[in-house]
Amino acid sequence: MKFLRHFAALLGVLGIIFALALxxxxxxxxxxxxxxxxxxxxxxxxQPQFAGGPAGGHVFGFANLDDLAQSIAVxxxxxxxxxxxxxxxxxxxxxxxxxxxxxxxxxxxxRAK
Amino acid sequence: xxxxxxxxxxxxxxxxxxxxxxxxFSFTGLTVHEWTGVGLGASLLVHVTLHxxxxxxxxxxxxxxxxxxxxxxxxxxxxxxxxxxxxxLSGIMISRSAMSALGWETNRDGFWTGLHTTAADICVAxxxxxxxxxxxxxxxxxxxxxxxxxxxxxxxxxxxL
Ligand code: HEM
Numbered sequence: 001m002k003f004l005r006h007f008a009a010l011l012g013v014l015g016i017i018f019a020l021a022l023x024x025x026x027x028x029x030x031x032x033x034x035x036x037x038x039x040x041x042x043x044x045x046x047q048p049q050f051a052g053g054p055a056g057g058h059v060f061g062f063a064n065l066d067d068l069a070q071s072i073a074v075x076x077x078x079x080x081x082x083x084x085x086x087x088x089x090x091x092x093x094x095x096x097x098x099x100x101x102x103x104x105x106x107x108x109x110x111r112a113k
Numbered sequence: 114x115x116x117x118x119x120x121x122x123x124x125x126x127x128x129x130x131x132x133x134x135x136x137x138f139s140f141t142g143l144t145v146h147e148w149t150g151v152g153l154g155a156s157l158l159v160h161v162t163l164h165x166x167x168x169x170x171x172x173x174x175x176x177x178x179x180x181x182x183x184x185x186x187x188x189x190x191x192x193x194x195x196x197x198x199x200x201x202l203s204g205i206m207i208s209r210s211a212m213s214a215l216g217w218e219t220n221r222d223g224f225w226t227g228l229h230t231t232a233a234d235i236c237v238a239x240x241x242x243x244x245x246x247x248x249x250x251x252x253x254x255x256x257x258x259x260x261x262x263x264x265x266x267x268x269x270x271x272x273x274l
Contacts, residue, residue, distance in 0.1 A: 003162060003163075006162045006163075006165035006166075007158070007162045009165060010158065010161055010162050010165060014198055014202070017195060017198050017199060017202065018202050021199060021202070021203070021228060025224045025225075030224050033224070033227035033228055033231045034223045034224045034227045035223040035224075035226045035227035035230070062140075064137075064139040064140045065140060066139075067137040067138065067139040067140045068133070068134065068137040068140040070137070071133050071136045071137045071237070072133060074237060074241075075133060075237060075240065075241050075244075078237070078238060078241025078242070078245070079241050079244050079245040079248070080245075081241075081245075082241065082242050082245030082246065083245050083248050086245065086246070086248070
């Protein structure tokens with residue numbers, strides 16, 4: 001019962017997202033992402049290249065492993081970038097904590113004198 | 114290690130691999146691409162329904178919690194949910210294979226195609242950040258699963274892919 005209630009709520013949210021996309025489609029802002037002449041015109045990112053024949057006809061174009069390799073490379077680079085930023089931030093935090101602690105200890109020592 | 118942590122780990126890994134494969138359109142070809150996308154969409158439906166309480170709680174907390182790592186994680190996860198929904202919905206709108214196999218001829222146009230590829234690119238960026246923000250958990254559980262390191266619990270958002 002709870003599952004069905006939550007499922008219905010989720011469908012409602014998806015409905016809203018879809019309705020917003022429909023509204024977007026009918027505003028001038030649609031041209032921001034629209035790919036109007038893509039179906040008719042020449043190559044580019046949007047014209048997927050199929051090595052193994054017609055678009056619908058093959059299962060896994062192993063000749064296009066490059067595409068998979070590229071996706072893995074992009075994702076790995078992104079993950080590495082964020083992890084490096086995260087590590088740097090943590091190091092900086094540690095340093096400032098250590099510095100703050102040292103200053104506090106100096107003050108305590110000075111007061112004790 | 115708790116059973117659900119193991120399940121989270123393998124489920125997340127399976128979702129991540131399916132997503133990367135599905136994103137590689139020229140590798141999968143149209144038919145596999147569409148059915149994998151439909152599968153990802155269905156997993157997303159079940160996954161989010163099961164974690165609906167989390168979605169509500171997190172959305173509320175966004176407005177009450179000060180900025181920080183946790184908040185960034187929630188924003189990324191909620192954006193990922195929205196982008197993934199748009200990607201699958203627009204994919205269905207431009208389907209040439211899966212939907213016609215189900216008896217529905219779609220009316221493809223440039224808007225939905227553009228939305229689909231844009232949402233897919235945004236998803237890749239968000240998936241990268243999502244995984245990266247959990248890298249400590251991924252490393253610890255991964256090590257544990259291959260027999261090294263100590264047990265840990267799952268991060269609150271570990272399986273929100
Ligand atoms: C999370 C799921 C999905 C991801 C990440 C994804 C990603 C992509 C990407 C990156 C492309 C662009 C290929 C290129 O221009 O080089 C594409 C194209 C396409 N996708 Fe998806 N997709 C997903 C789900 C779906 C679904 C569910 C369907 C339909 C049932 C679908 C149908 C299509 C079609 C028909 C194209 C070709 C568009 C064209 O003619 O240029 N996709 N998808």
